[in-house]
Amino acid sequence: MSVVCDDELVKLWKSEQASLRQQVVEEDTEVWQRCPAFSSLERVGGVDLSFIKGDDVSACAQLVVLSYPALEVLYEDSQMVTLTAPYVAGFLAFRETPFLLDALRRLERNQPQLLPQVVLVDGNGLFHYRGKSGEFGLACHLGVLSGIPCVGVAKNLLQVHGVTKNQEHQSQIAALLLKGGDCFPLTTASGRVLGKALRSSDTSTKPVYVSVGHKISLDTAVRLTHSCCRYRVPEPIRQADIRSREYLRIHFPPPGTTATEEGSVVDPQKEPVGEQ
DNA sequence: GCGACAG
DNA sequence: ATCTTGTCGC
Numbered sequence: 001m002s003v004v005c006d007d008e009l010v011k012l013w014k015s016e017q018a019s020l021r022q023q024v025v026e027e028d029t030e031v032w033q034r035c036p037a038f039s040s041l042e043r044v045g046g047v048d049l050s051f052i053k054g055d056d057v058s059a060c061a062q063l064v065v066l067s068y069p070a071l072e073v074l075y076e077d078s079q080m081v082t083l084t085a086p087y088v089a090g091f092l093a094f095r096e097t098p099f100l101l102d103a104l105r106r107l108e109r110n111q112p113q114l115l116p117q118v119v120l121v122d123g124n125g126l127f128h129y130r131g132k133s134g135e136f137g138l139a140c141h142l143g144v145l146s147g148i149p150c151v152g153v154a155k156n157l158l159q160v161h162g163v164t165k166n167q168e169h170q171s172q173i174a175a176l177l178l179k180g181g182d183c184f185p186l187t188t189a190s191g192r193v194l195g196k197a198l199r200s201s202d203t204s205t206k207p208v209y210v211s212v213g214h215k216i217s218l219d220t221a222v223r224l225t226h227s228c229c230r231y232r233v234p235e236p237i238r239q240a241d242i243r244s245r246e247y248l249r250i251h252f253p254p255p256g257t258t259a260t261e262e263g264s265v266v267d268p269q270k271e272p273v274g275e276q
Numbered sequence: 277g278c279g280a281c282a283g
Numbered sequence: 284a285t286c287t288t289g290t291c292g293c
Contacts, residue, residue, distance in 0.1 A: 049283075051284050059284085087284080089281040096283075123282045137282065154282050165280095209282085 006086065013091050014135075021136050023144045026126070029215045030149060032117065033224075041068045044228060045116030046236025047100045047142070049081075050244035052252050057083045061096075062244035063103035064236060065116045071228065071235045075114045077103050078247040090129050093141035104146050118149040118216065120228065120236045125152030125221075127186060127195030127211035129160050143214020150213030151221040152195075153234055157209055161188030173197065177207055181226045186211075196222050204232035 028034060032041040044066050049059045058080065065075040079102070085095040100121075108115055124137030139152030157165045163186050176184045177199035185193040186209065195211030196218060210222050228234040233241070 049284080051283090053285055056284075087281095087283065089283095092283055128282085152282085156282065158282050159280065 006088065009085075010088060010091065013088075013094050017091075017093075017135055017141075020141060020144050024126070024136060024140050024212075025215045026212050026217065027215075028217045028220050030117065033149075033216060033220045038068065038224065038227065041117055043074065043114065043116045044068050044071075044224075044236050045104075045119035045148075046122075046234070046238070046240040047103065047119060048122045048237060048240035048244055049096055049099065050241065050248055052248055053254070056087070058252075059083055059099075060244040060247045061099035061103055062240040062247070063100070063107065064239045064243060065107070065114050066228075066236050066239065069227065071230065073239055075107065075111065076243055077106060078244060079103060079106075080251070090135065092123055093136075093138040096123075096138060097141050097145065100142055101145055104148070116148065118151065118224065119143075119146075119213075120151050120153055120225065120234050121213055122154075122237050122241070123152055124154045124158055124195070124209070125150065125211040125213035127152065127154070127158060127160070127209060129158075137211070137213075139211065139213030149215035151216060151225060152209075152211040152213050153225055153237060154209040154211075155233065157197075161190070161192075161194065163188060163194070169197075173205070173207060177205075180204075180229070183207075183210075183222055193218065198222055198225060200226060200229040200232050200234065206232065208232065208234070 032038050046064045048062050051059045061079045061081045063077045067074050081099045121139035125139035128137045129135045139150045143150030180202040183196040183198040186195040187193050197207040198210050200208050210225050212218050
């Protein structure tokens with residue numbers, strides 16, 4: 001369906017990604033990151049994009065800033081955007097980053113005092129294909145371009161470097177992730193730890209996959225992620241997801257949902273009285 | 277041909 | 284990402 005050759009696009013992206021990869025800082029650079037309880041950490045950001053169902057170019061780009069450690073929403077920005085880049089596995093960043101950066105810039109312009117000290121990103125950071133030789137994920141991309149510390153938190157395991165979602169992985173989950181905060185390293189065939197599987201709460205069996213985005217170490221990233229979890233998905237990302245979907249629900253309701261629109265007479269078969 | 281494929 | 288209702292459990 002694409003007019004422009006995707007192969008050419010991906011070539012450009014690979015080179016851009018390799019260039020940015022060199023700018024990733026994989027260590028703790030902030031004072032709060034060194035404190036046992038993250039004292040002096042006051043604001044944690046979360047970002048996400050939600051889409052309208054039949055439309056893969058219209059989306060709501062969401063930025064939220066939560067207080068820490070209370071995890072209450074201090075700031076919220078929903079912005080409808082039109083995506084231009086296709087989704088190509090491994091290159092999610094090129095599709096989403098521009099709009100997340102825009103949101104951070106709007107905040108910096110309007111209420112700089114609310115800028116987050118770290119952003120939790122829906123997706124991977126260094127846990128990525130050929131991470132050592134030039135590829136990285138959305139959390140790194142956004143981190144490098146914004147200069148803000150970022151953490152990648154993926155809900156699904158990206159199978160990379162021999163890290164696979166097989167019996168071995170399932171066994172590790174069952175044997176090692178016994179309570180909230182437990183984790184185990186995601187190690188490549190060559191022995192490099194690219195991320196960690198984390199049991200984010202006592203009540204969730206399925207782990208989340210944490211990796212370094214920018215300006216934070218892996219252990220700090222894991223500890224921070226765990227400390228931001230009320231439920232399985234860290235609260236900043238969860239709130240960004242909830243609020244961007246809510247925005248779409250209100251501003252772009254599915255056809256046949258509004259009382260004022262023609263044909264709003266509900267079908268008693270599909271809309272039985274008493275629903276909602 | 278078959279499986280994988282963050283969001 | 285999105286498609287989707289109920290259902291089992293505390």
